[in-house]
Every structure is written in structure tokens, then in C-alpha cells.
Amino acid sequence: MGLSSTHLQIASHRSFTSPHHISFAQLHSDEIPVFYVGVDVGTGSARAAIVDQTGAILGLAERPITRHEIKPNHITQNSTEIWESICYCVKTALSQSRIDPSLVMGIGFDATCSLVSINEETDLPMAVGPDFNDHEENIILWMDHRAESETDEINATNDKSLKYVGGKMSIEMELPKMKWLKNNMPTENGESLFKKCKFYDLADYLTHKATSKETRSFCSVVCKQGFVPQGVDGSVHGWSAEFLNKVDLPELVADDFKKLGGIPGKNGEYLCAGDTVGPLSEASAEELGLTTGCYVASGVIDAYAGWIGTVAATTETPVPSLVAQDKEVEGVDRACGRLAAVAGTSTCHIAMSKDPIFVDGVWGPYRDVMAKNFWLAEGGQSCTGALLAHVLSTHPAYAELGVSSEASGLSRFDFLNSRLENLKKTKGERSVVSLARNLFFYGDFHGNRSPIADPHMRASIIGQSMDSSLDSLAILYLGACEFIGQQTRHIITQMEKAGHNISCIFMSGGQCRNGLLMRLLADCTGLPIIIPRYIDASVVFGAAMLGAVAAEDAIKKGKPAGSSVSRRNSIKSVNAEEPPSPYTAPSATASMTSISAMAPGVNNSTGGYPFPVMTPIEDENKQLGFPPVDPSDPDSDEEEIIEFGSKAGTQQKVNDKFAQRRMRSASGSSRLRGLTPMKPEEKTERSGDKLWKVMESLSGMGRVINPSSENDPDRKLLNTKYKVFLDQARSQQQYREMVAKTEEAISAYLSI
Known part of the structure; x- marks a missing residue:
């Protein structure tokens, strides 16, 4: 069955004159606010959010998207379906927010790093196989692993460009997929269909669809x-003809790399995050229910939108490292050292630096992807939410866990956290952490992405007994949470050895609700964990911030708000004073375990933030990174609107701390509303600083989980177990090497 949705009771805005009668002077007066749209396309769904100038989300809708795997490792999607889902979500979110579409002046997109194939002549979808007759299936999903041999061939070149993607390309990147298409696409009239293709990363395709421009994002x-990027390591055009010819892709070199987007400044344009691509085309404005006065920002890969949506958060409790940094630097320089951990089924770790820092097993460094002349590094854990799901579902007590948690009215995670607290008491243990002191859980069930970068790594668990009780499941789950924390420490340690200076971790995703996991992350890494204003919506919120940057250009261009308004989708506003957000500033879950107890302010009664009330199954799905509904379910309702936020109704008011920012524009001044002309020195403002000001203005307040004292017994125990964790990783590789040598000797003997 499809998920049931609770329609959001969103307070409306004060009434405005019909947009068709708004004068330019009125548009630039303090009486007319500006709004932004964020669009996020994940693996299983598309989402859209409407955000105001305080950073409040006024409407947010989600719709499932399908994926097909008609042959093992060949996983495809449909760009037409994705665009239609986006349009549906934007219109739905507009309806929820009850604002006039003409007041939306910026839109930003993020998406998975999937490859989109389009006919160069017709701009229509081109099939990517394995069924090359189905042109609707024109996206090779990021998780598609069909291009194994092509990936090996590309990496065998040892081209110098590979050092900027972590030393070798991943099978999940785009170039191996393109090479596979060249090797496998059929011919038509004696010519391969590959020659008719042009290619986009999905986020870039969405900005193309929105504007009809060929602009690409760094x-x-x-x-x-x-x-x-030009100027890096002798790069002249950005694309390397030598490299592409070396991997037998001369078609991509032809016409000055036209199929890939062209040469910057010649036949191509490439932008940093949030830079303006242009206004919505008339066709896309109509389809989205917006206007041509809405400007489109250069998009980003979804994990990077999570970085945007979290790392500029302020905190109630000062974080000394951030306070010190803010005194020393300004603008986007403040972002350096703030690690974003974007968690779902897997977790991405993204950090910015002013200089290129090469880290073994970490992708990058990537220049210009967020801000001009700044570098980003991307580490990652292959499975985090997926790991917890596996540990729970494969244990003999899993069914009992389901019955018990349902009876208690808690999610499985909150139930297990409570169970661990009770176990601590009944066993007379010092703490919950000490319950697993002799369980050594190494959880790379699905290979290691960072920092070992070994896809052959597997799990090893030392200390298991034959106990199959619910208590043993609770302790095994504790071991899995500890592993996630220890592996995060491993990634950060390697990054810092290479030259990064990580000051704190900004989390996002449903795992933020798991107080046990958040406490273990803080104590394993020794770093403050900052829980953002929006747990589940941080990625789509980051996309909306991109739109806020582009909105500045929309106002500078002086586009009347009513230009090319879709009257069919125009929505009347009604009277209200302060529009409350349906999504509160959530903290980690109010877990029943003392280990997950955070600083004061977990709920309204203590003066802190309320957080969304979810059903236990929704809570679990969010923490595991699962899509909201299985689109292959024949009983699912295609027209179902999947909304986030409180199922018990919207919060009664926007938190006072956010309301105090009400008069600040998304750029940190009144300039966004057109009230004040730009100062001469601001005309050369770095694009990264523009983005950072938007991030600072809209991000709002986050909560801090500080690590325990270095002398805390749990910190000492975790430090010792980290040594065991490293030894387990090294030993596994040594054991495999020993076995491989033995197998080689056996093969040599048998061949005699």
C-alpha cells in the first residue's frame, strides 16, 4: 500500500496584490517577500521545498520515482518521469505554502550523480540499454555496475587527471558508463547511435531542462x-583530449568536447554552486507552475547539497573551534574544516580547503565545485543505514524485535536504545558502551570506500556467542553503531594527516535521530557533532539555498514578478502574520537511553526545539535511508503526496531565534529585496561568498553534541577499541594476501 499522507496545516501569508498588478517599485519594497524552491532528486524519489527568507520551509512534497534492473547490475531510470515528478512536487509544495508563484525568484537543483543520455539533434531521451529500444530509460543510475571492464581500462592508463578523483575512477562515475555505451550501443544506418548522444550528469540535465541552456556545473x-579545471596541473581546456583518446573515446573530443558541454569560454559555460544559469524557460515555468522571473542556479550532486544545507549552522552552545575560526576569517573561508556527514544508506563526508590536499582513499581534491579556487574532498562509508538494516534483519531475534517495538510504540532503534539502558542496569555495567567491550565489530560488509578504498573488504566480528536473544541483538546493534563511529574517526584521521584541519562534524539525515549513534560519533572522533535545523530535509534545503543565490540576479535584472505567470497555477495568498514552518528545528531523538541524553533543550518544556513526530516505521526508514515507498508496489498510489514533518500538526510558531532573522535577506542584507544598491566593492564579490552569506542567513540554529572528556572511561575504552578496529582491517588484508600467495603457488604446482 502507498504511504498515507497528512496534509500540512500551513499558516498562510498576509495578502498581496495580484502579481499581475505588482509594480516594479512594489516588488522592491519591504512589503513583498521573496521565496525560493529547492529540488532534490534522490535514488528513490523526487522532492521539492518552498523556503522563505528566514529559512523556514513552508511546503515540501515528495514523490517516488522508479528504477529498473532488467539485467543484473544494469539499473536505469527515466528522465521524463523524473521531470514530471519534479513538476508535481513543486506545484504541490506551492499549494501547501499558499504563496503566489510570482514571488518565487530562485530555484536550485541537486540530484544523484547519474548519467543522462540525450539525442544531440532532437534533445530527446536516448536509450542506455540493456533494452536499446526503450528510449524512455535514458539514465544509467549511479549504483549501476555494468561498466566493470571499462573502469579497469580507464584506470590502467594512470592518466594524471585520475589523481583528482582519488587516484582512480569509481565504477559509479560517468566516464566508465559512457565508454560502456560506446562499446554496446547498436548501429543505425551503419553508424553507432553513440555518435548521436550528448551527456549530462543528472543535476546538469535538470538545469538544462529548466533553462534550455547547455551550462554545466563544476x-x-x-x-x-x-x-x-583550467590552470590545474597544466589543464588548458578542462577536458583532456589526450586522456579521452587514450581511453578510446575520440567522439567526446570532437567539436571541442561538445557532447560533454564544450570548452569553457569558447563553446561551453561552467559554473560554481549557486551561480546563475538563467531564467526558467517559458515551457518549464509553465510545467513547474512558476514564472520566467524565477532564476535557475547551477546545481550540485545531492551529497554536496547536504554540505550546503548544514555547515553554516549557528549553535546555541558555542563551539570554541568555530568561534576562533570566525574571528580569523570571513566569507566562504569559514567553511574550511567543517566536515559534512550526509547520511543515508551510505554516508558521504565532505570537507573544504583553500589548498589542494590529496588523501589516499578519499576522492578529490576537486577545485571550484563549491566556490572558485576552493577545493573539496569527499570520503565515504559504503554502508551505514544499510549496515544497521542488515544487522537487525539477519538476527534470529528480528521478529521478536518487531513485535516488542510495536507494542511499546517505539521505533526499533529507540526500543534497542532503551533495551541497552536497561541491560546496563541489570548487568551492573558502568555504561552502555561497556556492554560491548569484548565485541569487536568490523562492518565493511559491502567493501570499503574510504580511507582504505578496497572494494574487497568484508565484515569480521570477534566475540559473538551462540546467544540469539533480543539482548544479544541489542549488543550487536551497539557494536554496529560503534563501528560507524570508529570508521568515521579513521576517515577523519587520514584527512587530518594529509593536511585537513577538521573542527566539527555537521550531520544530516535520519540517523541524526539516533541519540546512541550520535553520542558514539562524538566520543569516537573526539569532535563536536552538530545536528542541523532540518534533519531529513537538509539536502533539499541546500538546493533551495542555491536558488536563493540565483534570486539576487533575478532582482538585479529587474524582471517584473508577473512575467509569463502561469495563471492556471496561480495561488491566492490569505491573511496571516508570521508563517510558521511545518518543519521544526529538530535535535537528535529524545531517546530513552541516558547515553543519548543531549544538552538541555530537547523539547519544548525545556526551552529547546520541538522535533517532528513520526510513526515508528517512518522513523526507521529515515534512519536507514530507505525511499518513502516502493514504486514497484502494485498497490502504491501514484498520486500520493509524501510529505515530511510533524504528523501531529505543524509547530505553533517559528522558533524565536529564527524569527529574529526575519528582516535579514538571504544575502545577509536588505539588498536581496532590492532596497539598497550594491556598493562598488561588492561588484567583485566572490561567488563563494555570496553562497556563504545565503547559507549563514538561512541555516538557522543547530544543536551541539560535545564529546565526553578525554578522561571519560568510555572515551578511553573507545580509544583502545579503535586500535583493535585498525588491526582488524590490516589483518584482513594480510590474511587475503597470504591466501592469494598460497593459491598462486597451488596454481603453479597444478600447471606443471
């Missing part, structure tokens, strides 16, 4: 396609 081409 985020997509640098991170996933082998583009090395």
Missing part, C-alpha cells in the same frame, strides 16, 4: 567526469 564534471 560539481558534476569535476567530481564525476574527469574534468580538471
